[in-house]
Amino acid sequence: MDERKDNAINSTKQGTTVDRKSDRELVVTRTFNGPAHIVFDAWTKPELLKRWWAPKSFGISFVSCEADVRTGGTYRFVFSHPCSEQPMSFFGRYVEVIPPSRIVWTNDEGDEGGAVTTVTFEEKRGGETLVVLHDLYPSKKALDDAIASGSTSGCSEQFEQLDQLLVSTEESVGR
Numbered sequence: 121m122d123e124r125k126d127n128a129i130n131s132t133k134q135g136t137t138v139d140r141k142s143d144r145e146l147v148v149t150r151t152f153n154g155p156a157h158i159v160f161d162a163w164t165k166p167e168l169l170k171r172w173w174a175p176k177s178f179g180i181s182f183v184s185c186e187a188d189v190r191t192g193g194t195y196r197f198v199f200s201h202p203c204s205e206q207p208m209s210f211f212g213r214y215v216e217v218i219p220p221s222r223i224v225w226t227n228d229e230g231d232e233g234g235a236v237t238t239v240t241f242e243e244k245r246g247g248e249t250l251v252v253l254h255d256l257y258p259s260k261k262a263l264d265d266a267i268a269s270g271s272t273s274g275c276s277e278q279f280e281q282l283d284q285l286l287v288s289t290e291e292s293v294g295r
Contacts, residue, residue: 135283136276140267143260146235148253148275154286156243159251160220162285163239164189172281174199175274183207191217195225233258235266251279 136150152159162168166185174180183198196211212226212234221241227234235255242250253275257263266272 175277
């Protein structure tokens, strides 16, 4: 099967690569201009997560962002959307947290159990950090459904927003 043609998910946009690696795996990569500890902070501090996590074009906004980012900790993100009376909740637990190089969490809001997400942060020369986000879905259908719903389409925009946050964070610390 030609994943590129069948899934229309493989793309490179503004330095972000989104690739369906198998029936159950989606991998997103991007190199950010910033050291790993600062990029890691943007993934683990609620006050920073709220500034980049929700793609602006989706029209959603954070109602609350709770994240106890440690092995065994939990998270709960609640969003609102003008077209929905009810807020949307996303929640799970942190399976593994190794600052500033790795975070693994569950996405528990789905009926059959959600994807398990692993994000790695690899510092490169020149103060850049390679971020690799790997989603492992419980089934081919679950990934197909995620792609069809559009929930995977915001990765490039999310990472662009993170890039903008890192630039502003870097400027504020005077690096």
